[in-house]
Structures are given as structure tokens and as C-alpha cells.
Amino acid sequence: MANLTFKDFKSDQEVRWCPGCGDHAVLASLQRALPKVSQALNYEKERYVVVSGIGCSSRLPYYMDTFGFHSIHGRATAISTGIKVANPWLTVWQACGDGDALAIGGNHFIHAIRRNIDINIMLFNNQIYGLTKGQYSPTSKLGAITKTSPYGTVEHPFNPGSLVLGAKGTFFARSLDVELALNEEIMTAAALHDGCSVMEFLTNCVIFNDGAHKDLSDPAVRADHTIVLRQGEKMIFGKDRDKGLVYDGRKLRAVHIGEGGYTEEDILVHDSHADNIGLQMALADMKGPQYPVALGVIRDVKDITYDDGVRDQVKEVTAKSKIHSVDELLRSGSTWEVE
Amino acid sequence: MQLTGSLFADMSAIYGNGLSTFPDYPAEIRAPHGTVSGVSGFQVHIGSEAVETPGDFCDMLIAMNPAALKANAKWCKRHAMILVDEDAFDEAGMKKAGFTTDNPFSELSVEDRTLIIAPITTMTKESLKDSGLDLKAILKCKNMFTLGIACYIFNRPLQPIYAYLEKKFSAKHPEVIAPNKKVIDDGYNYAANVQAIPNTYTIEPVKSARKGTYRNITGNQAIAWGLLAASEKSGLPLFCGSYPITPATAILEELAIHKSLGAKTLQAEDEIAGICTAIGASFAGNLAVTTTSGPGLSLKSEALGLAVMAELPLVVVDVQRGGPSTGLPTKTEQTDLNQALYGRNGECPIPVICAHSPANCFFAAFMACKIALEHMTPVLLLSEGFLGNGSEPWLIPWMKDYPDIKPPFAKSLPAGEKFKPFERDPETMVPQWAIPGQKGFEHRVGGLEKTHAGVLSTDPANHEMMVRERAEKVARISKDLPDLKVQGPESGELLVIGWGGTYGHIASAVHDLHDEGVPVAYTHFDYINPLPPNTAEIFSHYRKFLVCELNSGQFASYLQGLYPQYRFDKFGKVQGQPFLVSELVEAIKKEI
Numbered sequence: 043m044a045n046l047t048f049k050d051f052k053s054d055q056e057v058r059w060c061p062g063c064g065d066h067a068v069l070a071s072l073q074r075a076l077p078k079v080s081q082a083l084n085y086e087k088e089r090y091v092v093v094s095g096i097g098c099s100s101r102l103p104y105y106m107d108t109f110g111f112h113s114i115h116g117r118a119t120a121i122s123t124g125i126k127v128a129n130p131w132l133t134v135w136q137a138c139g140d141g142d143a144l145a146i147g148g149n150h151f152i153h154a155i156r157r158n159i160d161i162n163i164m165l166f167n168n169q170i171y172g173l174t175k176g177q178y179s180p181t182s183k184l185g186a187i188t189k190t191s192p193y194g195t196v197e198h199p200f201n202p203g204s205l206v207l208g209a210k211g212t213f214f215a216r217s218l219d220v221e222l223a224l225n226e227e228i229m230t231a232a233a234l235h236d237g238c239s240v241m242e243f244l245t246n247c248v249i250f251n252d253g254a255h256k257d258l259s260d261p262a263v264r265a266d267h268t269i270v271l272r273q274g275e276k277m278i279f280g281k282d283r284d285k286g287l288v289y290d291g292r293k294l295r296a297v298h299i300g301e302g303g304y305t306e307e308d309i310l311v312h313d314s315h316a317d318n319i320g321l322q323m324a325l326a327d328m329k330g331p332q333y334p335v336a337l338g339v340i341r342d343v344k345d346i347t348y349d350d351g352v353r354d355q356v357k358e359v360t361a362k363s364k365i366h367s368v369d370e371l372l373r374s375g376s377t378w379e380v381e
Numbered sequence: 382m383q384l385t386g387s388l389f390a391d392m393s394a395i396y397g398n399g400l401s402t403f404p405d406y407p408a409e410i411r412a413p414h415g416t417v418s419g420v421s422g423f424q425v426h427i428g429s430e431a432v433e434t435p436g437d438f439c440d441m442l443i444a445m446n447p448a449a450l451k452a453n454a455k456w457c458k459r460h461a462m463i464l465v466d467e468d469a470f471d472e473a474g475m476k477k478a479g480f481t482t483d484n485p486f487s488e489l490s491v492e493d494r495t496l497i498i499a500p501i502t503t504m505t506k507e508s509l510k511d512s513g514l515d516l517k518a519i520l521k522c523k524n525m526f527t528l529g530i531a532c533y534i535f536n537r538p539l540q541p542i543y544a545y546l547e548k549k550f551s552a553k554h555p556e557v558i559a560p561n562k563k564v565i566d567d568g569y570n571y572a573a574n575v576q577a578i579p580n581t582y583t584i585e586p587v588k589s590a591r592k593g594t595y596r597n598i599t600g601n602q603a604i605a606w607g608l609l610a611a612s613e614k615s616g617l618p619l620f621c622g623s624y625p626i627t628p629a630t631a632i633l634e635e636l637a638i639h640k641s642l643g644a645k646t647l648q649a650e651d652e653i654a655g656i657c658t659a660i661g662a663s664f665a666g667n668l669a670v671t672t673t674s675g676p677g678l679s680l681k682s683e684a685l686g687l688a689v690m691a692e693l694p695l696v697v698v699d700v701q702r703g704g705p706s707t708g709l710p711t712k713t714e715q716t717d718l719n720q721a722l723y724g725r726n727g728e729c730p731i732p733v734i735c736a737h738s739p740a741n742c743f744f745a746a747f748m749a750c751k752i753a754l755e756h757m758t759p760v761l762l763l764s765e766g767f768l769g770n771g772s773e774p775w776l777i778p779w780m781k782d783y784p785d786i787k788p789p790f791a792k793s794l795p796a797g798e799k800f801k802p803f804e805r806d807p808e809t810m811v812p813q814w815a816i817p818g819q820k821g822f823e824h825r826v827g828g829l830e831k832t833h834a835g836v837l838s839t840d841p842a843n844h845e846m847m848v849r850e851r852a853e854k855v856a857r858i859s860k861d862l863p864d865l866k867v868q869g870p871e872s873g874e875l876l877v878i879g880w881g882g883t884y885g886h887i888a889s890a891v892h893d894l895h896d897e898g899v900p901v902a903y904t905h906f907d908y909i910n911p912l913p914p915n916t917a918e919i920f921s922h923y924r925k926f927l928v929c930e931l932n933s934g935q936f937a938s939y940l941q942g943l944y945p946q947y948r949f950d951k952f953g954k955v956q957g958q959p960f961l962v963s964e965l966v967e968a969i970k971k972e973i
Binding site: 053055086088089091093104107108109110111113114117120121122123124125126127129131132153352355356359360362363365366367368369371372373375376377378379380381 | 391394395396397545586587590591592593594595596597606609610613618620622639640641642643645647649650651653654657658659660661662663664665666667669683684686687691776777778779780817818819820821822823824825826827828829836837
């Protein structure tokens with residue numbers, strides 16, 4: 043197998059995102075993650091298909107030197123689904139924004155998750171419509187002032203994590219555009235997961251929503267305002283690693299270790315493989331100032347995938363059927379002869 | 382009534398009669414029983430010659446209640462026989478159907494027809510009182526009692542019906558086989574004994590029929606099988622992404638059965654996902670299809686434009702129904718033609734082809750796939766509710782006699798060169814098809830305008846060139862199409878023009894006129910865009926043109942735009958019903 047490097051995944055097209063846009067970082071992470079994925083899974087480059095809808099982040103397929111499909115607004119998930127069902131051997135990566143996946147494409151998004159089709163969805167969440175120049179999105183915070191909400195929005199945002207877990211998604215991970223190593227880590231985990239993997243990248247739009255995630259991405263506060271969850275590890279966070287998450291019997295709490303009677307013993311251990319979605323949902327829902335925002339792989343469970351189901355059923359029915367050609371089909375059932 | 386009708390039709394087909402059927406049912410699953418709007422009908426036309434339409438007027442009407450009589454009495458010929466279930470003609474039933482006197486026959490002016498007033502419900506109950514079935518199940522059998530009567534009147538052997546019942550019910554409901562047989566027998570014997578039936582009829586098998594194996598087939602089933610045939614011929618797995626919609630759903634249902642032929646069906650979350658999953662499947666190298674009806678086609682418009690732009694093969698089947706909006710979901714029309722031709726943003730031409738009879742749906746679906754795959758374009762196949770639900774006997778073909786399908790697969794690249802996804806064959810303007818997984822052929826497609834190399838471009842000249850090239854690619858398909866044929870004089874005063882599912886009716890009308898010595902010519906279009914290669918040549922032989930279609934003149938306007946030197950007169954009908962042969966005869970006569 044060819045030893046692929048990030049250069050193999052870089053196309054000759056000029057990247058046209060604004061300087062400082064968070065999408066650059068996610069693209070770079072993907073170009074670095076895929077060689078590792080290829081190594082781990084023994085994949086050739088021609089096996090990758092990168093699909094997108096419409097929006098700034100949806101330009102991503104042009105920047106990847108793989109097979110690519112830049113489709114129409116909201117429909118990337120449906121296109122990806124068709125590609126994967128048609129040829130399950132292909133490995134499908136999808137780039138979509140918060141408006142693309144959760145507003146116009148919301149229906150396809152939840153149904154891909156429900157079906158557990160084996161595709162990897164990278165959701166670039168900058169909480170704004172960038173390409174149309176600054177209208178609020180379904181993840182814009184309540185009260186967000188944008189071009190179409192000059193007095194602030196009066197609608198609640200989606201939390202993509204709760205949406206995915208609510209649809210009984212089998213994989214959800216979150217990262218920040220600037221966390222390059224973590225981006226690669228969750229991309230690799232998504233690739234290894236059989237089923238619909240949703241990765242939310244909190245990205246910064248420098249032009250229309252600059253600093254939307256500053257409260258998380260600012261190096262001065264990042265360690266205290268986020269927690270990176272890792273399978274089997276204690277849920278500890280903070281610059282001084284002195285804070286953690288506990289479950290007090292009724293709800294999740296963020297506590298200082300050594301204060302209020304909490305010791306390291308009390309800190310929860312992350313289990314992304316737990317089938318029970320309750321705690322994972324609570325983790326995905328966490329937001330400041332009461333809680334750190336959860337990053338890393340929040341849920342990663344095994345379940346049957348749609349594409350395997352389709353393939354297996356074709357095999358099973360074919361083995362039992364008496365009809366194996368169109369000539370046989372046309373002559374099945376009631377027929378009569380004219381001599 | 383739908384089951385009884387289709388059973389009688391199947392038995393007639395097996396017997397070797399010419400046959401055409403037309404189920405006409407309300408949109409509601411359980412429409413208000415006994416009301417005129419809730420009547421479900423099944424029209425069967427059999428003959429000892431080939432039969433081309435379900436017929437305008439009937440020789441026999443079976444009305445199971447007063448509402449059915451009221452809804453259909455006007456279709457009875459002068460000498461028609463009317464069989465009714467006397468038990469249903471009680472005060473309540475008559476009132477529900479809106480009769481105001483106690484004689485429904487004179488109220489409808491059909492009292493002079495041959496009336497067979499039989500206590501069908503009572504006799505069915507009597508027939509099955511020892512069957513062990515409960516009353517509800519017994520009452521369901523009364524249609525079978527009437528089938529027995531019909532079999533007597535038309536001298537039909539009962540054995541094939543028994544065989545059908547045994548095959549259908551032996552696995553799951555063996556207990557209903559014997560009661561159904563008994564009630565059919567009793568109906569048959571009742572008819573033989575009652576002395577109310579003046580004549581019986583024997584419709585001989587069609588003698589002129591071509592030798593071979595036949596079957597009865599509906600249009601929807603034929604489309605599904607035609608798609609499977611194209612899948613086999615092209616060697617590409619079939620993928621169908623669809624959302625259920627009347628009257629197209631049966632195609633998806635039929636394909637879902639045939640996984641043993643490699644068909645993958647995806648019941649999508651909506652119409653848009655139906656076409657988009659199909660576009661994805663096409664990109665990944667499957668023969669991709671989506672099936673729908675008018676409202677669904679509206680939802681698919683944007684994605685259809687994407688398939689045009691990405692230059693991917695795709696077949697979109699539209700089984701047309703009455704519109705606009707939800708319209709008349711269970712009724713037939715040809716009102717989506719403009720939508721098929723023009724219903725997309727930008728300049729976005731696609732091939733539009735149609736089927737002209739239920740059995741012809743097989744060939745039409747096969748050709749839709751062949752054109753899509755060989756010319757790298759989405760193709761719109763127009764069927765109609767009338768074709769989809771209707772059935773006719775079909776001389777079953779052998780696949781070896783069908784043409785090959787050869788998609789323009791990208792095969793090799795000069796060393797160091799990148800694949801250019803929109804570089805065209807100079808002859809056909811068709812680009813090559815490189816499929817993900819093909820080493821070295823990595824490329825990107827999408828909705829944005831691109832150069833031949835597949836690079837994004839907003840260059841004005843490039844855009845105009847690509848628009849023209851995509852149009853030219855579709856226009857050049859004409860060379861591959863069969864010539865238009867004319868029935869009747871090869872030149873003269875009037876050319877009658879039809880397209881799609883009106884073929885049987887118009888052909889019958891023209892034959893009737895020929896029998897009367899009226900020298901009218903008729904041509905029928907199976908290919909709408911592009912038109913067959915000899916279209917202009919055919920038109921040049923006539924002075925007047927009459928386009929008959931089940932809309933207000935969409936095809937006529939289309940032809941008018943392409944051939945402004947002629948005047949295309951319109952005969953349109955927009956009632957959710959097929960033409961009557963009689964009204965066509967009248968319209969054509971007026972034109973001469």
C-alpha cells in the first residue's frame with residue numbers, strides 16, 4: 043500500500059477561505075488525519091470521497107485531492123448516503139455547515155443518524171451564515187444580533203450534540219478549530235467507527251461572527267472552560283487539572299477537586315462506549331459558565347449500519363430467490379402461450 | 382372491486398383475449414362507503430381482437446350499491462346489462478347515493494337496459510353460512526359471487542380462478558380458499574338458473590396474436606422491470622431512492638421485491654433525499670433511479686439541475702396525476718410536460734421520454750436508462766396514472782434481443798495527466814464517466830460552473846460555452862432515436878399528433894375514422910426532447926395539425942415554438958380522466 047502523506051490529499055486548487063477562518067485548520071487536520079487513517083485501515087487514496095453541500099465550509103472538497111462532490115444546499119447527507127449504499131467499499135467524508143446541515147438539511151441529517159449509515163460528517167459550526175454574509179443560523183445564540191436579527195434573535199439554537207444523541211446517534215465528537223491535534227484524534231476515531239460519525243468543529247468566522255467561540259478558544263481560559271473527554275479517563279479539566287465532573291445522584295456537577303469533600307475518587311470516568319445515552323447527553327449539553335464545554339469523543343457505540351444491512355439483505359434474498367435473471371423474472375407468475 | 386376486476390382481467394388474459402384495464406378509485410383508502418364520490422371502479426375491456434383502450438362505454442355494469450350505479454350509469458351502452466346487488470338498494474343506501482325516488486333505474490334513464498337485480502348479499506350469506514367464516518369475512522366474499530355471475534355470462538372457465546386462489550392463499554390463509562371457491566360456484570350456478578340473463582357471450586382468444594409467451598402487466602410493474610432489465614444489460618447495480626407517492630409507489634414496491642437481481646431500494650425521508658441519494662449512487666457508479674409523481678418532481682427540481690451540472694446519468698420517473706398541487710392524486714393527466722421540459726433554474730435541458738401503453742412502460746424505462754447511461758445525463762421518463770395502474774397483455778421479450786447499454790467509462794489516462802471530467806467526445810458531446818475507486822481519476826463535480834478540466838470558473842465565455850455544450854449533448858441524442866411513424870396517409874390534409882398514454886385512444890379513434898373512409902394521418906411521440914430525427918420531415922407532408930393531449934395544450938405549444946411555420950391546433954382535456962374514443966373522433970372530424 044502506498045505510504046500516503048498530507049500532500050497526497052492536497053489539491054492544486056487555491057484555498058479561498060478568508061485569512062483567519064477556522065475552516066483552514068479543520069482542512070489541515072483532515073489532510074493530516076487521512077494518511078493515518080489510510081495506514082490504520084489499509085485504504086488507498088481512491089477509496090475516499092469527500093462530499094459537501096453549500097456554504098463556506100462546503101468548498102472543502104475542492105481542496106482535497108480525492109473524489110469529491112460539491113452538491114446543493116442541505117443535501118450533502120443524502121448524496122453521501124447514496125454513495126455509501128451504492129458502493130460500501132468507499133469511505134465517505136462530508137463537510138457541512140450549521141445552516142447547511144441543521145436548517146435546510148436538517149431532515150437528511152437526522153435520518154442519516156437514525157439509519158446509522160457509515161459516513162463521516164464534519165459539521166463546521168460557526169453559528170452564522172457566512173457565504174450569504176452574516177445572517178443568523180440554527181445554532182446562533184438566543185439574542186444574537188445579525189443582519190436578519192438586528193434586534194437579536196428570538197429563537198433558541200440547536201445544540202448539535204443533543205440533536206445527534208437524541209436521534210440515537212452512534213458517534214458524536216466535538217473539537218475546536220484551533221485544537222489541531224484533537225481534530226485529528228476525533229477524525230481518526232470517526233474513521234474507525236462503523237456507522238454515522240458526527241464531528242462538530244466549533245469554528246470561527248472572522249468576518250461575520252468573530253469571537254463566537256472566544257470564550258472556549260482563548261488560550262487564557264480554554265483549559266478552564268473546556269474539558270477533553272477520553273475513553274476510560276477521569277473527567278478532569280482546568281489549567282491546573284484541579285477540576286472535575288461528578289454525578290451527585292441527580293445531576294452532573296463541575297467541582298473543584300479537594301473542595302466540598304470531593305476527591306479524585308469521586309470524579310467520573312468517561313465511557314463513550316456506554317450504550318446508555320443519559321450521561322453522554324448531559325456531557326454534550328454542558329455549557330458555561332456552570333460547566334466546561336465537552337470536547338473529544340462523547341459517544342462511540344457499535345450498532346448495525348444501514349449500508350451493511352442493505353448489502354446483507356441483498357445477499358440473503360439472492361440466496362433464497364429462484365429468480366436470478368430478467369428473463370426468469372419476466373416469465374415468473376401467470377403467463378400463457380400463443381401457439 | 383379492484384381485486385375482482387383484476388382477477389377477471391387476469392383470467393381473460395390467460396384465456397388469450399385482447400385486454401385493457403383501468404382502475405379508477407378515490408384518493409381516500411376508506412372513502413365514505415355508499416357515497417357517489419367514494420365509488421371505486423375497475424373497468425375491463427376484453428376482445429377477440431387486440432384491445433387498445435379500456436373502452437368508452439360498457440356492455441356490462443356491475444354495481445354493488447346505489448352510488449356505484451349512479452356514478453357509472455351514464456357509461457352504459459344502449460343494450461348494456463346492469464347487474465346490481467338488490468340488498469344494497471335499501472332506503473338508506475338509496476338516500477346516501479342521493480336518489481330521490483324509489484326507482485333508481487328510471488331516475489337515471491337506464492330502465493330499458495337489461496337489468497339483473499340479484500340479492501347478492503343474501504345469497505352470499507346463505508352460501509357461506511356453514512363455512513365457519515364470520516359475518517365480516519362472509520360479506521367480503523360477495524364480490525366473488527358477482528365474479529361467478531360474470532364468469533357465467535362470459536362463458537369463462539372457473540379452473541384458472543381456483544388455481545389463482547390456491548396459489549395466493551395456500552400459505553397464509555388456506556381457510557379462505559374453499560369458501561371463495563364455493564361462493565364463485567354458487568354465483569355461477571345462480572346465474573345459470575335465474576333465467577334473468579337473456580344471453581351469454583363467448584369472447585374468443587385473439588387469433589392474430591403473435592406467437593410467444595404472454596403475461597398481463599401493469600405500467601408501474603413494467604417500469605420496475607424495465608429498470609431491472611437495463612441494470613442487467615449495463616452490468617450496473619440498480620439503485621432506487623424514492624419517497625412513496627400516488628400513483629408511482631408501486632414501482633418502488635416492485636423494485637424492493639427484486640433484491641435477487643441486485644436492486645437496492647432506499648425509501649428516503651423525503652422526495653429531495655430520494656433524488657439526492659440517487660445522484661450519490663450515480664456518482665458512485667450505480668444505475669440510479671428515483672420515482673415520483675408531479676408534486677414530488679417539483680421538490681426534486683433543484684437536485685435535477687445538479688445532476689445536469691454534474692453530468693451524471695440518472696432516471697427520474699414521473700407517473701403523472703391530476704394537478705396542480707395535490708390535485709387529483711388518483712386520477713390521470715399529462716399536465717407535467719412543461720415541468721419536465723422547463724421546471725428548473727438556469728438553462729437546464731434534459732431528455733424527456735414517455736411511455737404509450739402499460740406494457741410499453743418496460744421498453745420506455747429501458748430506453749430512459751440507456752439514454753441516461755450512454756449520454757451522461759439525467760432523463761425524465763413520463764408515465765401516467767392511467768398507464769401505471771392500467772394493464773394489458775404483453776408478449777414477453779428475451780433480453781438477448783434487447784440492445785446493449787454501453788456507458789462511456791473512462792478507461793486510461795496519459796501518464797502525468799489529470800482526468801478532465803467535462804471533456805467531451807466531439808461526436809456526441811458526452812463526457813467520460815470516472816467512478817470513485819478508479820485509481821488516478823480523482824476529480825470533483827458539483828453544482829458550480831466549471832471548465833472542461835473540472836476547475837471552478839466564473840469566466841463569462843466559459844459559462845456560455847458550457848451551457849451550449851450541455852444543450853448540444855442532449856440535442857444530439859436525436860440521432861440515436863427511432864424514426865417517427867405515421868398511421869394513415871403519408872401526406873395530406875391533417876396529421877393528428879399524440880404523446881404518452883393517449884396512444885390507445887387516439888389510435889382507436891383514427892382506426893374508426895379510417896373505417897369510415899376518413900383519410901386522417903396519425904403520429905405518436907415517445908420521445909419529446911429531443912424529438913425523433915425525422916420529425917420535421919414528417920410535418921412537411923401535412924397542411925394541418927391537431928395535437929390531442931390530457932392538458933390544455935402543452936405539447937402543442939412546445940411544437941409551436943420549435944416549428945413556428947405550422948399551426949398546431951389543440952384538443953385538450955383536463956378532467957383527470959382518459960380520452961373517450963368518441964370525443965376524439967368528433968374533435969378530429971371537426972378539424973377536417
